[in-house]
Amino acid sequence: MSRKLTALLLATLVLAGAMGLKTAVMAHSGSAIMMANGGAPVPQPPMANGGAPVPQPPSAQ
Amino acid sequence: MPSSLGYAIWLLATLLEVAVVVCAISRNCFGRYLCLNLYMLSSLFVSVARYGALSHFGVRSGEYWYLYYYSDAVLTIFLYLALITLYLHVFDEMKVEKYVRLAAVLLLAGTALFSYGVVHQSFQSSGKMLAGFVFELSQNLYFVGLVLTYVLWGAILKLRESRSQLIQLVLSLGVYFSAFAATFALENMFPNLQFFAYIVPIFGCLLPLAWAYAFWRLAPDARMVPARLAVVPR
Numbered sequence: 001m002s003r004k005l006t007a008l009l010l011a012t013l014v015l016a017g018a019m020g021l022k023t024a025v026m027a028h029s030g031s032a033i034m035m036a037n038g039g040a041p042v043p044q045p046p047m048a049n050g051g052a053p054v055p056q057p058p059s060a061q
Numbered sequence: 062m063p064s065s066l067g068y069a070i071w072l073l074a075t076l077l078e079v080a081v082v083v084c085a086i087s088r089n090c091f092g093r094y095l096c097l098n099l100y101m102l103s104s105l106f107v108s109v110a111r112y113g114a115l116s117h118f119g120v121r122s123g124e125y126w127y128l129y130y131y132s133d134a135v136l137t138i139f140l141y142l143a144l145i146t147l148y149l150h151v152f153d154e155m156k157v158e159k160y161v162r163l164a165a166v167l168l169l170a171g172t173a174l175f176s177y178g179v180v181h182q183s184f185q186s187s188g189k190m191l192a193g194f195v196f197e198l199s200q201n202l203y204f205v206g207l208v209l210t211y212v213l214w215g216a217i218l219k220l221r222e223s224r225s226q227l228i229q230l231v232l233s234l235g236v237y238f239s240a241f242a243a244t245f246a247l248e249n250m251f252p253n254l255q256f257f258a259y260i261v262p263i264f265g266c267l268l269p270l271a272w273a274y275a276f277w278r279l280a281p282d283a284r285m286v287p288a289r290l291a292v293v294p295r
Contacts, residue, residue: 003157004160004163006160007160007161007167008164010164011164011165011167011168011171012167012171014168014205014208014212015168015175018172018205018207019204021207021208025242025246
Protein backbone atom coordinates (compact mmCIF):
# COMPACT_ATOMS: atom_id res chain seq x y z
CA MET A 1 0.00 0.00 0.00
CA SER A 2 2.76 2.41 0.93
CA ARG A 3 4.54 1.72 -2.36
CA LYS A 4 1.38 2.56 -4.27
CA LEU A 5 1.09 5.80 -2.35
CA THR A 6 4.75 6.50 -3.10
CA ALA A 7 4.05 5.97 -6.81
CA LEU A 8 1.11 8.38 -6.57
CA LEU A 9 3.22 10.95 -4.74
CA LEU A 10 6.05 10.71 -7.26
CA ALA A 11 3.63 11.07 -10.18
CA THR A 12 2.11 14.15 -8.55
CA LEU A 13 5.53 15.66 -7.87
CA VAL A 14 6.70 15.10 -11.44
CA LEU A 15 3.49 16.59 -12.82
CA ALA A 16 3.77 19.63 -10.55
CA GLY A 17 7.44 20.08 -11.45
CA ALA A 18 6.77 19.78 -15.17
CA MET A 19 3.90 22.26 -15.12
CA GLY A 20 5.98 24.63 -13.00
CA LEU A 21 8.81 24.38 -15.49
CA LYS A 22 6.42 25.00 -18.36
CA THR A 23 5.07 28.07 -16.59
CA ALA A 24 8.61 29.36 -16.04
CA VAL A 25 9.59 28.76 -19.66
CA MET A 26 6.44 30.47 -20.93
CA ALA A 27 6.80 33.41 -18.56
CA HIS A 28 7.59 35.86 -21.35
CA SER A 29 4.67 34.86 -23.52
CA GLY A 30 2.03 34.71 -20.77
CA SER A 31 -0.79 32.40 -21.80
CA ALA A 32 -0.89 33.67 -25.35
CA ILE A 33 0.19 30.51 -27.14
CA MET A 34 -3.28 29.18 -27.73
CA MET A 35 -4.89 32.59 -28.09
CA ALA A 36 -3.94 33.88 -31.51
CA ASN A 37 -5.76 37.17 -31.21
CA GLY A 38 -5.29 39.67 -34.01
CA GLY A 39 -1.93 40.10 -35.63
CA ALA A 40 0.20 39.57 -32.55
CA PRO A 41 3.11 37.22 -33.18
CA VAL A 42 2.24 33.72 -32.02
CA PRO A 43 5.18 31.77 -30.64
CA GLN A 44 5.53 28.36 -32.19
CA PRO A 45 5.15 25.42 -29.85
CA PRO A 46 8.13 23.09 -29.37
CA MET A 47 7.04 20.38 -31.77
CA ALA A 48 9.66 17.73 -31.28
CA ASN A 49 8.43 14.88 -33.41
CA GLY A 50 9.78 14.94 -36.91
CA GLY A 51 10.92 17.79 -39.09
CA ALA A 52 7.67 18.72 -40.80
CA PRO A 53 6.79 22.45 -40.97
CA VAL A 54 4.72 23.57 -38.00
CA PRO A 55 1.24 24.99 -38.67
CA GLN A 56 -0.20 27.75 -36.50
CA PRO A 57 -1.86 26.68 -33.24
CA PRO A 58 -5.66 26.89 -33.01
CA SER A 59 -7.29 30.10 -31.85
CA ALA A 60 -10.08 30.23 -29.35
CA GLN A 61 -11.96 32.87 -31.33
CA MET B 62 5.69 26.05 -47.59
CA PRO B 63 9.11 25.14 -46.27
CA SER B 64 12.24 26.10 -48.19
CA SER B 65 14.59 23.65 -49.86
CA LEU B 66 16.72 23.64 -46.71
CA GLY B 67 13.63 22.83 -44.63
CA TYR B 68 12.78 19.90 -46.91
CA ALA B 69 16.40 18.70 -46.76
CA ILE B 70 16.42 18.73 -42.93
CA TRP B 71 13.06 16.96 -42.86
CA LEU B 72 14.35 14.27 -45.26
CA LEU B 73 17.51 13.87 -43.18
CA ALA B 74 15.45 13.39 -40.00
CA THR B 75 13.31 10.77 -41.74
CA LEU B 76 16.37 8.90 -43.02
CA LEU B 77 17.89 8.94 -39.53
CA GLU B 78 14.67 7.42 -38.15
CA VAL B 79 15.04 4.61 -40.66
CA ALA B 80 18.68 4.27 -39.60
CA VAL B 81 17.67 3.79 -35.95
CA VAL B 82 15.37 0.88 -36.78
CA VAL B 83 17.89 -0.67 -39.19
CA CYS B 84 20.72 -0.39 -36.64
CA ALA B 85 18.52 -1.85 -33.89
CA ILE B 86 17.50 -4.81 -36.06
CA SER B 87 21.05 -5.46 -37.25
CA ARG B 88 22.37 -5.42 -33.66
CA ASN B 89 19.49 -7.52 -32.28
CA CYS B 90 18.23 -4.65 -30.08
CA PHE B 91 14.81 -4.23 -31.66
CA GLY B 92 12.96 -6.31 -29.09
CA ARG B 93 14.99 -5.09 -26.16
CA TYR B 94 13.99 -1.47 -26.81
CA LEU B 95 10.71 -2.21 -28.54
CA CYS B 96 8.92 1.04 -27.60
CA LEU B 97 11.83 3.20 -28.77
CA ASN B 98 11.87 1.45 -32.12
CA LEU B 99 8.08 1.57 -32.45
CA TYR B 100 8.26 5.29 -31.76
CA MET B 101 10.83 5.70 -34.52
CA LEU B 102 8.76 3.58 -36.93
CA SER B 103 5.58 5.52 -36.18
CA SER B 104 7.49 8.79 -36.56
CA LEU B 105 8.64 7.57 -39.97
CA PHE B 106 5.08 6.77 -41.09
CA VAL B 107 3.81 10.08 -39.72
CA SER B 108 6.49 11.96 -41.66
CA VAL B 109 5.35 10.28 -44.88
CA ALA B 110 1.69 11.07 -44.10
CA ARG B 111 2.56 14.69 -43.28
CA TYR B 112 4.43 15.07 -46.53
CA GLY B 113 1.42 13.71 -48.41
CA ALA B 114 -0.95 16.10 -46.63
CA LEU B 115 1.43 19.02 -47.10
CA SER B 116 1.86 18.45 -50.82
CA HIS B 117 -1.86 17.86 -51.41
CA PHE B 118 -3.48 20.46 -49.16
CA GLY B 119 -0.76 22.97 -48.25
CA VAL B 120 0.63 24.16 -44.94
CA ARG B 121 -2.33 26.45 -44.17
CA SER B 122 -5.00 23.83 -44.76
CA GLY B 123 -7.15 22.39 -42.02
CA GLU B 124 -6.30 18.88 -43.14
CA TYR B 125 -2.60 19.45 -42.61
CA TRP B 126 -3.22 21.22 -39.33
CA TYR B 127 -5.27 18.39 -37.88
CA LEU B 128 -2.91 15.71 -39.17
CA TYR B 129 0.09 17.54 -37.76
CA TYR B 130 -1.18 18.20 -34.24
CA TYR B 131 -3.11 14.97 -33.77
CA SER B 132 -0.21 12.86 -35.01
CA ASP B 133 2.16 14.89 -32.85
CA ALA B 134 0.09 14.10 -29.76
CA VAL B 135 0.15 10.39 -30.63
CA LEU B 136 3.91 10.49 -31.21
CA THR B 137 4.46 12.29 -27.91
CA ILE B 138 2.51 9.59 -26.08
CA PHE B 139 4.68 6.97 -27.83
CA LEU B 140 7.80 8.86 -26.75
CA TYR B 141 6.46 8.96 -23.20
CA LEU B 142 5.96 5.19 -23.30
CA ALA B 143 9.48 4.76 -24.66
CA LEU B 144 10.79 6.78 -21.73
CA ILE B 145 8.85 4.60 -19.30
CA THR B 146 10.44 1.49 -20.80
CA LEU B 147 13.85 3.07 -20.12
CA TYR B 148 12.71 3.39 -16.49
CA LEU B 149 11.81 -0.30 -16.51
CA HIS B 150 15.28 -1.14 -17.83
CA VAL B 151 17.01 0.92 -15.13
CA PHE B 152 14.88 -0.46 -12.29
CA ASP B 153 14.67 -4.04 -13.55
CA GLU B 154 16.77 -5.45 -10.72
CA MET B 155 14.66 -3.79 -8.02
CA LYS B 156 11.45 -5.63 -8.96
CA VAL B 157 9.34 -2.47 -8.96
CA GLU B 158 7.96 -2.74 -12.50
CA LYS B 159 4.37 -2.78 -11.21
CA TYR B 160 4.83 0.50 -9.37
CA VAL B 161 6.67 2.17 -12.25
CA ARG B 162 3.78 1.27 -14.54
CA LEU B 163 1.27 2.51 -11.97
CA ALA B 164 3.09 5.83 -11.61
CA ALA B 165 3.34 6.15 -15.41
CA VAL B 166 -0.40 5.62 -15.88
CA LEU B 167 -1.23 8.03 -13.06
CA LEU B 168 1.13 10.64 -14.50
CA LEU B 169 -0.31 10.32 -18.01
CA ALA B 170 -3.85 10.54 -16.63
CA GLY B 171 -2.90 13.53 -14.47
CA THR B 172 -1.34 15.30 -17.44
CA ALA B 173 -4.44 14.67 -19.55
CA LEU B 174 -6.66 15.95 -16.74
CA PHE B 175 -4.51 19.04 -16.28
CA SER B 176 -4.56 19.71 -20.04
CA TYR B 177 -8.33 19.36 -20.10
CA GLY B 178 -8.60 21.79 -17.20
CA VAL B 179 -6.44 24.32 -19.06
CA VAL B 180 -8.41 24.21 -22.32
CA HIS B 181 -11.84 23.80 -20.75
CA GLN B 182 -12.41 27.50 -20.10
CA SER B 183 -10.75 28.88 -23.22
CA PHE B 184 -12.22 26.58 -25.84
CA GLN B 185 -15.62 25.75 -24.38
CA SER B 186 -17.52 28.14 -26.61
CA SER B 187 -15.43 27.89 -29.75
CA GLY B 188 -16.13 24.24 -30.60
CA LYS B 189 -12.40 23.53 -30.90
CA MET B 190 -11.97 22.00 -27.49
CA LEU B 191 -10.67 18.66 -28.78
CA ALA B 192 -8.10 20.36 -31.00
CA GLY B 193 -7.03 22.58 -28.11
CA PHE B 194 -6.84 19.59 -25.78
CA VAL B 195 -4.65 17.63 -28.20
CA PHE B 196 -2.34 20.60 -28.59
CA GLU B 197 -2.14 21.26 -24.86
CA LEU B 198 -1.62 17.58 -23.99
CA SER B 199 1.23 17.35 -26.46
CA GLN B 200 2.86 20.47 -25.02
CA ASN B 201 2.48 19.33 -21.42
CA LEU B 202 3.83 15.86 -22.16
CA TYR B 203 7.02 17.43 -23.52
CA PHE B 204 7.67 19.05 -20.18
CA VAL B 205 6.69 15.91 -18.25
CA GLY B 206 9.14 13.99 -20.43
CA LEU B 207 11.84 16.54 -19.71
CA VAL B 208 11.39 16.24 -15.94
CA LEU B 209 11.13 12.43 -16.12
CA THR B 210 14.36 12.24 -18.10
CA TYR B 211 16.25 14.23 -15.47
CA VAL B 212 14.75 12.12 -12.68
CA LEU B 213 15.86 9.01 -14.58
CA TRP B 214 19.35 10.42 -14.98
CA GLY B 215 19.47 11.05 -11.24
CA ALA B 216 18.41 7.44 -10.65
CA ILE B 217 21.13 6.22 -13.04
CA LEU B 218 23.75 8.15 -11.10
CA LYS B 219 22.40 6.99 -7.75
CA LEU B 220 22.19 3.34 -8.79
CA ARG B 221 25.61 3.53 -10.48
CA GLU B 222 24.16 2.19 -13.71
CA SER B 223 27.00 1.26 -16.06
CA ARG B 224 25.29 -0.11 -19.19
CA SER B 225 26.67 2.28 -21.77
CA GLN B 226 23.95 1.77 -24.37
CA LEU B 227 21.20 2.52 -21.84
CA ILE B 228 23.08 5.58 -20.58
CA GLN B 229 23.55 6.84 -24.14
CA LEU B 230 19.85 6.45 -24.86
CA VAL B 231 18.80 8.31 -21.70
CA LEU B 232 21.36 11.09 -22.07
CA SER B 233 20.45 11.75 -25.69
CA LEU B 234 16.80 11.95 -24.67
CA GLY B 235 17.72 14.46 -21.94
CA VAL B 236 19.68 16.62 -24.38
CA TYR B 237 16.81 16.42 -26.86
CA PHE B 238 14.14 17.54 -24.39
CA SER B 239 16.39 20.21 -22.90
CA ALA B 240 17.24 21.63 -26.31
CA PHE B 241 13.55 21.95 -27.15
CA ALA B 242 12.72 23.59 -23.84
CA ALA B 243 15.60 26.05 -24.25
CA THR B 244 14.61 26.83 -27.84
CA PHE B 245 11.02 27.31 -26.78
CA ALA B 246 12.04 29.74 -24.04
CA LEU B 247 14.30 31.71 -26.39
CA GLU B 248 11.60 31.75 -29.03
CA ASN B 249 9.21 33.26 -26.52
CA MET B 250 11.77 35.91 -25.63
CA PHE B 251 12.70 36.73 -29.24
CA PRO B 252 9.61 35.88 -31.30
CA ASN B 253 10.73 37.75 -34.42
CA LEU B 254 13.85 35.74 -35.10
CA GLN B 255 13.38 33.46 -38.15
CA PHE B 256 16.48 31.54 -37.10
CA PHE B 257 14.37 29.19 -34.95
CA ALA B 258 12.47 27.87 -37.97
CA TYR B 259 15.54 25.78 -38.83
CA ILE B 260 16.80 25.06 -35.35
CA VAL B 261 13.73 23.07 -34.28
CA PRO B 262 13.85 20.58 -37.21
CA ILE B 263 17.64 20.23 -36.76
CA PHE B 264 17.04 19.23 -33.15
CA GLY B 265 14.57 16.69 -34.52
CA CYS B 266 17.54 15.03 -36.27
CA LEU B 267 19.68 14.78 -33.15
CA LEU B 268 17.65 12.18 -31.27
CA PRO B 269 17.55 9.57 -34.07
CA LEU B 270 21.23 10.28 -34.76
CA ALA B 271 22.20 9.63 -31.13
CA TRP B 272 19.99 6.54 -30.90
CA ALA B 273 21.34 5.13 -34.18
CA TYR B 274 24.85 5.65 -32.82
CA ALA B 275 23.91 3.92 -29.55
CA PHE B 276 22.49 0.89 -31.36
CA TRP B 277 25.27 0.68 -33.94
CA ARG B 278 28.41 1.34 -31.90
CA LEU B 279 27.55 0.16 -28.39
CA ALA B 280 26.95 -3.47 -27.56
CA PRO B 281 23.77 -4.08 -25.51
CA ASP B 282 25.67 -5.49 -22.55
CA ALA B 283 28.75 -3.27 -22.75
CA ARG B 284 29.55 -1.57 -19.46
CA MET B 285 31.34 1.67 -18.74
CA VAL B 286 34.65 1.56 -16.94
CA PRO B 287 34.20 3.18 -13.52
CA ALA B 288 35.92 6.55 -13.39
CA ARG B 289 36.88 6.16 -9.77
CA LEU B 290 37.64 2.97 -7.90
CA ALA B 291 37.33 2.83 -4.18
CA VAL B 292 40.67 2.25 -2.50
CA VAL B 293 40.30 -0.41 0.15
CA PRO B 294 43.16 -0.53 2.70
CA ARG B 295 44.57 -3.98 3.31
